[in-house]
Each structure stands twice: as structure tokens, then as C-alpha cells.
Amino acid sequence: MDLTHFNDKGRARMVDVGDKSQTDRTAVARGYILMSPETIEAVKSGGIKKGDVLSVAQVGGIMGAKKTWDLIPMCHNILIDGADIDFTVNSDRIWVEAKVRTTGKTGIEMEALTAVSTACLTIYDMCKAIDKKMVIGDIKLVKKTGGRSDFTLEG
Template sequence: MEFTHFNENGRAHMVNVGEKDDTKRVAIARGSIKMKKETVDLIKEGLIKKGDVLSVAQIGGIMGSKKTSDLIPMCHNIFLTGADIKFNILEDEIEIQASVFTFGKTGVEMEALTAVSMAALTIYDMCKSVDKDMVIDNVRLVKKTGGKSDYIRK
């Protein structure tokens, strides 16, 4: 197996994608943050002192997707054509889904994963004063289209 992120001297480098074709690319990632039922209730009732948790987490997730190349060393700076975050509120958990879109030479999987992570971290930050037992869990890529191959998690 050849590692793509090392140059001929064995040093890290960013892969050159200049010769690749531009294609429509989409990535969807999911994750969750588990918490006490009482914390979920406070979020639903708008009683978390720091504000509207899910609105802020949605913005945090989208901002995270836009900053991925600043956070992950070998990620390309990608012009995103769209990003969205959705939440599914359960009894003791909030499920998070990020969808990220571009038209370009490289995929947006890392941007979708970063969006989910940042949304979850934002929820954690806003609720940590009332729930120290929260757990961010199961962040994963569920779908990617565009480029040489598509992927759907079974």
C-alpha cells in the first residue's frame, strides 16, 4: 500500500489534486451526544442559561465545516457550496446529522465529520454546567458521493 500524504523523502505533504476532475460532491456524517433526560428537557424548554442550544450548535457545526482545513493538517481548503445540520431529539440523547456540499476536486467527508463534532462540542459547552456526564458518541461518515467512488455505510 502506498501512503499518499508522504513525499519521496518520507515527509508529510498535501496531496496535489490539481489534475482531478471537478465533480459534485456530497458527504453526510452523523453522531450523537448522550445526556440526562433532565438536560434534554431543559434544552427543549429553552431553559439553558447560555441560550438556544440547538440554534447555536447548528451555527457552530456549519462554522466548523468551513474551518476544517484550519484544524486538520492535510485537508485542502475547499469552497463549500452548502452545509446543513439537523437534530433529532430523543429522551436522553440528541442525534446530529451534517450534510456538506461542494463542486470540486476533492471530497467533503472531513468537513461533514467536523461539522457533527463541532455541533456536539457546542452542545456540550452550553450544557456542561447542568450535566457533567454528557458523552459525544458514534461520530461517523454515513454517505459520500462524487469523485472516483461513492460510499454508503450499511
């Protein structure tokens, strides 16, 4: 398997996508933040002093997707056609799912993963005053379409 982010001297490079065709591309990523039941209740009831946790995390996740190229060294600056974040609140965790779409020459998986990560970090930041034991976990790509291959995580 060739590692495309290395040049012939073994040093890092940004992959040249200039000759690739533009295609519709989507990515879905998912992860969670584990927290105490008391923190879950505070999030649901609006009892977090910093504000509406999920609304702020929604914006934070979208902003994270938009800034991925600025954070991950070899990512291209991609024009994002759309990004959305969904939350599922359980008794001990909040699941975060990001769906991101573009029409371009390179994939959008990193943007979806960064959106989930940033949304989870935003939730952590907003709740850390009442719960220092929160854990962010299981962030992964669950679906990708467009480009050379499609991908769906089984299960």
C-alpha cells in the first residue's frame, strides 16, 4: 500500500488532487461523550450556567468542520456544501453524529470527524464545572460516499 502523503524523499507532502474529477461526496461520523446522570439532567433541563449546551455544540461542530483544513496538516481547504449535527441523549451519554457534504476532488471524512470531535469538546467545555469525569469516546467514520469508493461501517 502506498502512503500518498510522503514524497519520494520520505517527507510529508500535500497530495495533488488537481487532476481528479469533482464528485458529490458525503461523510457521516459518530462519537459520544459519557457523563454522569446528573450532568445529563442539567443539559436536558437547561441547568448549565454557560447556556444551551446542545445549541452551542451544534455551532461548534459545524465550525470545526469548516476549520478542519486549518487544524489537520495535510487536509485540503474544501468548500463544504452542507453540514449538520444530530444529538441523541441517553441516560449516561450524548451521542453526536455529523453529516457533511461537498462536491469536490477530495473526500470530506476528516471534516465529519472533526465536527464530531469539536461538538464533543464543546459539550465537555460547557459541562466541566459540574462533571470532571466526562469521557469522550468511540469517534469514528460510519459512512462515506463519492470518490473512488464508498464505505459503510457494519453494525
